[in-house]
Amino acid sequence: MKELKQRSTCPVSTALDILGDKWSLLILRDMVFAGKSTYGEFVQSAEKIATNVLADRLAVLESQGILSKSVASDKKSKFTYRLTEKGVDTIPIIIALVQWGSKHGSTVVDPGLMEELEAGKDAAVERYQRLAREKALA
Amino acid sequence: MKELKQRSTCPVSTALDILGDKWSLLILRDMVFAGKSTYGEFVQSAEKIATNVLADRLAVLESQGILSKSVASDKKSKFTYRLTEKGVDTIPIIIALVQWGSKHGSTVVDPGLMEELEAGKDAAVERYQRLAREKALA
DNA sequence: ATAAATTACTTGCTTTTTGCAAGTAAAAGG
DNA sequence: CCTTTTACTTGCAAAAAGCAAGTAATTTAT
Numbered sequence: 001m002k003e004l005k006q007r008s009t010c011p012v013s014t015a016l017d018i019l020g021d022k023w024s025l026l027i028l029r030d031m032v033f034a035g036k037s038t039y040g041e042f043v044q045s046a047e048k049i050a051t052n053v054l055a056d057r058l059a060v061l062e063s064q065g066i067l068s069k070s071v072a073s074d075k076k077s078k079f080t081y082r083l084t085e086k087g088v089d090t091i092p093i094i095i096a097l098v099q100w101g102s103k104h105g106s107t108v109v110d111p112g113l114m115e116e117l118e119a120g121k122d123a124a125v126e127r128y129q130r131l132a133r134e135k136a137l138a
Numbered sequence: 139m140k141e142l143k144q145r146s147t148c149p150v151s152t153a154l155d156i157l158g159d160k161w162s163l164l165i166l167r168d169m170v171f172a173g174k175s176t177y178g179e180f181v182q183s184a185e186k187i188a189t190n191v192l193a194d195r196l197a198v199l200e201s202q203g204i205l206s207k208s209v210a211s212d213k214k215s216k217f218t219y220r221l222t223e224k225g226v227d228t229i230p231i232i233i234a235l236v237q238w239g240s241k242h243g244s245t246v247v248d249p250g251l252m253e254e255l256e257a258g259k260d261a262a263v264e265r266y267q268r269l270a271r272e273k274a275l276a
Numbered sequence: 277a278t279a280a281a282t283t284a285c286t287t288g289c290t291t292t293t294t295g296c297a298a299g300t301a302a303a304a305g306g
Numbered sequence: 307c308c309t310t311t312t313a314c315t316t317g318c319a320a321a322a323a324g325c326a327a328g329t330a331a332t333t334t335a336t
Contacts, residue, residue, distance in 0.1 A: 010245060012163065015238050020160060022158060025150065047145040047151055089241060096234045097150045099149075100157075104227065105149055
């Protein structure tokens with residue numbers, strides 16, 4: 001397991017020590033909103049993550065118990081990454097980022113998601129968490 | 139001003155392009171929870187930010203309209219940083235990080251804040267946003 | 277059976293970001 | 307004045323991220 005440097009015992013700080021890099025939360029976003037689960041799918045994202053960085057981030061997220069890695073059902077040369085409960089618990093963070101980004105950035109937002117968020121953020125969070133848990137069991 | 143590199147038009151991505159570095163959200167945390175407002179106060183945080191990085195982050199956050207800089211009321215060699223409305227809107231992100239960090243990290247959490255969050259997250263968010271707006275007017 | 281394609285990486289090198297220690301400069305206080 | 311406060315800047319080292327290419331175990335196609 002890769003040892004993590006903790007800057008302090010503040011919860012915000014420890015959360016950022018794990019998730020506060022340039023890519024981790026974008027990988028989690030792809031899992032939550034795009035249903036991605038493989039290395040090959042993550043590589044294809046719009047933001048163009050470098051393959052060595054992706055491999056490193058996946059290893060850290062797995063070692064931190066945020067996602068689990070298992071051999072895919074169809075091929076044994078393929079791996080499936082799924083959110084653990086600790087990973088599912090990051091969804092409120094990601095939703096908060098969606099809201100801030102869509103309000104203040106020059107962004108293109110899925111209208112369906114926007115509508116759902118306006119109708120009620122907590123309900124949206126719970127729905128995506130439920131979906132992620134269902135996937136994890138599949 | 140400093141031009142920001144945008145990786146994509148996804149709201150999560152654009153939010154992280156601005157806030158997703160090692161220090162910005164910790165500076166905002168200090169403003170929201172510790173009521174800090176000056177360079178000297180930010181430097182003293184438990185996580186020990188380097189002074190050049192602090193200066194750079196403050197400049198970026200100001201140029202992005204997340205905080206405003208003004209001469210302090212007492213001394214003109216002192217500056218006061220305050221959250222703008224765009225900055226106040228980051229509070230839900232910070233609260234989400236507090237919740238995740240306190241649930242999953244080895245952290246020390248203010249019991250009063252924990253209790254308030256358990257009683258209702260939205261109410262806590264609104265209270266801290268109200269406090270930040272009051273400060274901004276002072 | 278074998279050659280080509282898929283899948284998930286690794287390796288070596290460059291660039292960017294962060295970290296560290298010291299120095300500067302204007303203003304305030306004694 | 308002379309010292310302290312306040313907010314930085316500078317120069318260099320270390321760590322993280324970016325880029326292009328290469329490797330290796332399957333899996334599919336011929």
